[in-house]
Amino acid sequence: KDLFKKSEVEAALTAAYDNYKGLQEGKNADYIPALAKVDPKVFGIVLVTADGKVYTKGDVTTEVSIQSISKVFTMAKVIDESGTDAILNNQGVDATGQAFNSIVAIEQNRGAEMNAMVNPGAIAATSMVKGANYDEIWSKILGYYNDFAGRHLTVLDEVYQSEAASNQRNQAIGRLMYAYGKIKADPDRATDIYTRQCSVGVNAKDLAMMAATLANGGKNPVTGKQALKTENVPEVLAVMATAGLYDDSGKWLYKTGLPAKSGVGGGIIAVSPGKFGIAVISPPLDGAGNSVRAQKAIADISNALGGNPLAAQ
Numbered sequence: 001k002d003l004f005k006k007s008e009v010e011a012a013l014t015a016a017y018d019n020y021k022g023l024q025e026g027k028n029a030d031y032i033p034a035l036a037k038v039d040p041k042v043f044g045i046v047l048v049t050a051d052g053k054v055y056t057k058g059d060v061t062t063e064v065s066i067q068s069i070s071k072v073f074t075m076a077k078v079i080d081e082s083g084t085d086a087i088l089n090n091q092g093v094d095a096t097g098q099a100f101n102s103i104v105a106i107e108q109n110r111g112a113e114m115n116a117m118v119n120p121g122a123i124a125a126t127s128m129v130k131g132a133n134y135d136e137i138w139s140k141i142l143g144y145y146n147d148f149a150g151r152h153l154t155v156l157d158e159v160y161q162s163e164a165a166s167n168q169r170n171q172a173i174g175r176l177m178y179a180y181g182k183i184k185a186d187p188d189r190a191t192d193i194y195t196r197q198c199s200v201g202v203n204a205k206d207l208a209m210m211a212a213t214l215a216n217g218g219k220n221p222v223t224g225k226q227a228l229k230t231e232n233v234p235e236v237l238a239v240m241a242t243a244g245l246y247d248d249s250g251k252w253l254y255k256t257g258l259p260a261k262s263g264v265g266g267g268i269i270a271v272s273p274g275k276f277g278i279a280v281i282s283p284p285l286d287g288a289g290n291s292v293r294a295q296k297a298i299a300d301i302s303n304a305l306g307g308n309p310l311a312a313q
């Protein structure tokens, strides 16, 4: 028996798409020059159920850069390789109360007591992926993302070049984390691999598949590949719930109950464990850095389908 009725899911996606396609709030990120050039009208919604049914609405083929959504999967890789304590004891799992690229957040606790969804914790997570050299680490990270997406993803080179030329702040963050002993490898290499991982191109379907893999105990519900160990899924979702939407994570959890992660490329993924993964791409962002349409569409669709894991079933 199917987890959801086809007509109900289709109606929820259509309603959200129609309600928000005309919404003109927010603005593309522009601190990475290439992101300002992305068509703000791109709007795609994909929901993949934990039993592998794929529902789409709008633009599901245009690729945007994954940006901060990558942080979830690199952190998951570190947890898979090194255990749940590795992240807990190094960068921590708490909210910082600061912006994702905050230097103050590092200074508050000398590089500790943050999480892998903000840049210092994320660059540190990238530095913790095991490998003999740059290429080996990079191909492990990309291969891991591919297992979640169920296809071969590639880097959007223009985005990578644009961010690599303008990421002095992240370079400073990497070096500061090194100075505090939270990065033990070459910090410039870690920041560069992090920049590359943020530039991976994804469409709404890729992102929804990645979210659905988390919703399905770490196993891609379409390819059947076990991407992440099932036992490590709760820790990954917990960090997403705590800090996935930056400083609006509390507000988001209050409204939806869903572990989620946004990126400045305009994507958001959200996970209803055992039920579905959903992703929306729409580049214009609000003041907190989260896609305006994506937040509204995901909240409406999840609430229509009973997706809130904190609600009694």
Ligand code: GLN
Pocket: 067, 068, 069, 100, 101, 119, 163, 170, 195, 198, 262, 263, 264, 265, 289
């Ligand atoms: N690559 C971006 C950065 O480091 C990712 C930020 C984001 O999506 N919030 O600034």
